[in-house]
Amino acid sequence: MDLTQRSYCNRILRVDLSTGSIGTTPLPEDVMALILGGKGLGAWLLYTEQAAGVDPLGPDNHLIFHTGPLTGTTAPTAGRFGVTTKSPATGTYFDGYCGGYWGNMLKYAGYDALVITGAAQNPVMLVIDGEQVEIRAAENIWGQTISASTEKIKEKLGDGWQSLVIGPPGEAQRNLAGIFNESRALARGGVGAVMGSKKLKALAVRGKGGVRVHDKKQYERALQLAYRAVRMSGPISMLRKEGTANILEIVNIMGALPTRNFQQGQFEQSDEISGDAFRQNNWKKEYACFGCPIGCGKWTAPLEDGTVIEGPEYESIYALGSNCAIGSREAIIKLNWLCDEYGLDTISVGGVLGFVMELFERGLLSAEDLDGISPTWGNAEAALALLEKMARVEGCGEWLAQGVAAIAERFPESRQFAMHVKGLEMPAYHPSAAKGTALAYAVSERGACHLRGAPLGELFAGSADPLAIAGKPKLFRDHQADKAVWDSACLCAFPGYGMTLKELWQLVISATGFAYPTATDLEQIGERISTLARLFNVREGFSRAADTLPARNLTQPMAAGPASGQVVELAPMLDEYYRLMGWDAQGIPTREQLKELGLEKLVETQP
């Protein structure tokens, strides 16, 4: 089977920064139809090649960038790529995905994936010019911000390059640090810290090659159907109009907009920070990632001081806005700008700020602990000051930028207010007001995550009663499988608000020539990949005990709003979910299930 005729490059670029060795290997041909690429490829490489129990910030942790079979074609959102590594924030398997313009370029350079191991002595950057790959010194940009580093790389290398860079918090190996392709990021889980631990400041790539699909005629037809499904979708036209923030109003109405560190599910100033408010007052142009027909990104008009960002998107608005009781759009834009400029994850930054504000209001943290800053609820100035500390990794910023879980370790009395799962700060849907989403947060392979199949439709598409638990494990399981397929084909989630798995299947079979008989057959691939990620976590010592939620969701009933009186009844959902997945009561995949999924051999050959 010639994978280069099936929309793959059939080459993994491998760089060992300790030894400086650079080489390539072919894809694992015999398993490609089982894992597809993208997330599946990342999970496979991490599970099969990385030893158990490595230090996430040590040279033995692998940092794997990957594309999917559709990456680089004209499929909707085909610029997408991902990263897989062991997270310093969670200690788990961790994958993240990013739009922008870097992923398609890696593919055009001739690589399906890039595996970085080891660690350099001094700051370096990796320069990939098609076949030519070299490790160059990067002292001159070490310490610089995202935009400054990106500009310098552009100046040095010229046009036609795309780069991924980390900022000062990444260099300082902070858990809140992401990896940035200009305004787009692999933000979560401290993947920027992993890159920093390898002294790798930047990855610049240029490629002039192409992607050859298996059946061009069939693929073009599948593209036509996919695009039509995208164009004929109400939710997608809302994404174009008001970005991801279009859902803020409905989530607030449902009582699920996390406010004041999840003490509430409705924000009294939600009208000020809705998609409509941003559209009326701040946004002036759409931004699209490579190959994206939607354009959910938005450029803002400059603030008085000239600040311009591409954003804010819904998660950032919740995190930097309602979660801190900040109702000023300008403040949110400013906070978002700092995160983008220094390379921090907006969700986790907002999680930390909301947490610190609550601790300050409760007297568990004082201004002395915080370098003289007094973060009261809604105090945008204090939030900016704290964020600057994190961005520059100075004073209290050094430990704040380690995230909510680390802060809770430092101040043990604060633990009951710490909103995170497995060390990852929570996304913008209050679990107590959305039970299927709560289950997803609890069991997702990377901690609290809304993008690993959380059935968000229970909140904004009326697809189920958000407060009921009946049927939710099944709903989540199906969505999780679906999402793993999207992440493996490597498209953004948003075309999926118009396209279904059927349209994706038509693209995948014509691109790869893999003979999956029906769209439903792809779901098994998704389940296999999610299970593979679970196996990694099991090997790292995770099981049922870690599949939990903050105390606030489990024991403290919501005080007001449509979800008033609600807590998450997690145990019965976990039982049901494990049963559906073929896992035992401790959440460990059974041997029968691994056999069913074709993973049995893999586990036998591994410790």
Added chain:
Amino acid sequence: MKTGLQTRMERLFNRHGDGRAICVAADHGYMSDVTPNVVNLRATTEAIIAGGVDGILLAPGQALRLAPLFQGRNGPALIVRADWMNMPRLGTSNVTNAVPQRLLLNDKVITAEQALSLGATAITIYLFLGYSDKVEAIGVDKCAKFVNECRQVGLPCIIEPLAYGGQVTGANMVEILTLGARMAVEIGADALKIPYTGDVDSFRHLIQVSGVPTLVLGGARSDNERDALELYAEAQEAGASGCLMGRNVTKSPDPKALIKQFCSIAHQGWTVDEALRGEAWDFICLKAKPALCTGCNLCVGACVASHGNGDYGLNQARLRIETSNAPGQHKVMFCTGCKKCIDVCPTQALRWHPQSGAVELLPERCDNCAKCVDACPTKIIIHSEMGITFNDGRALNWYPVICDLCGGKPECARICPTGAIFTAERPDFSPVLE
């Protein structure tokens, strides 16, 4: 009553003797926001009647108000929406009056007799699938009772199965719709209104399984009107007896023209291209509205994929997106047909292509002096990566690569999601050089 039913089915489906009906659903104001297309319902209704629509679906109140428009021998058939539901309020497309719904609500609001007295030729009613067994059971019961009412007065009952709830996934959508179609017929539906399954084969199967006339619905509006026409043409190919398009028509800037296009596909057997063109353009050119460009580069990708060896990539494109210093501002650089390259060529190797009107290179005359490359104001003429060898042994190590307008159907304009680059008529053009 059998005669009444038959007469009405004929009126709806056989106005043109071809068993097909182009219908428009304009009952949205009944269940969702007061959007502009709902406010101007009379104007919209008049426009689509002028376009030759075969049937219009209205809520009872509007049916009463707009009744005069349906009169006369050639008036369109009135289809009355017989139930109300809250589904549009649950979604993000309508947050203005959204309420935290826990369950789907769906009530019958008019009897068959009342619908008849409004002048209805048929009625339509929802059947919800995939939400929960409870909702499904209530829906089946409601539909069954209503079918009985319709039978007694000879009114055709169109059931609209909607696969919508939490049990619906992308993978099982077609299965649920097909089952829903069959359920509706078992309940007693005389015709179906149903979403397209996405491809001809599965829709053909659905229609065969149901065995009654099937009207395909359009769903959310696409800004590209070709989508709705293509969807209908495919449904018709699969055996559909027509369509019941809603927002795709009522939100169109020109509903009358769009209905004419639908009718030409249904009743004159035109292809989508024929229907769209309406009038013939001798030559086309590319035009751009750079303010609309989001920088996604799909045009560049589509250009590369449709030339050379057909691989997907960005190299050797015949147009380019330039990002300016102002955030989010882009320039669309493409061949404007300015003729400077043709004029500057010392060997007459460039000319207008006689059919497409694009710049055409006659390679055997070219001696790759690069004058055209330098003269191009948009700098979109590039060097080929491969050379060329002629029969007489002469060889060029590169030759200029220029936009060929894809032979008259430019792929860049076809894929552009925002209309930033588009095809326009090229007036007063002749490919013959003076």
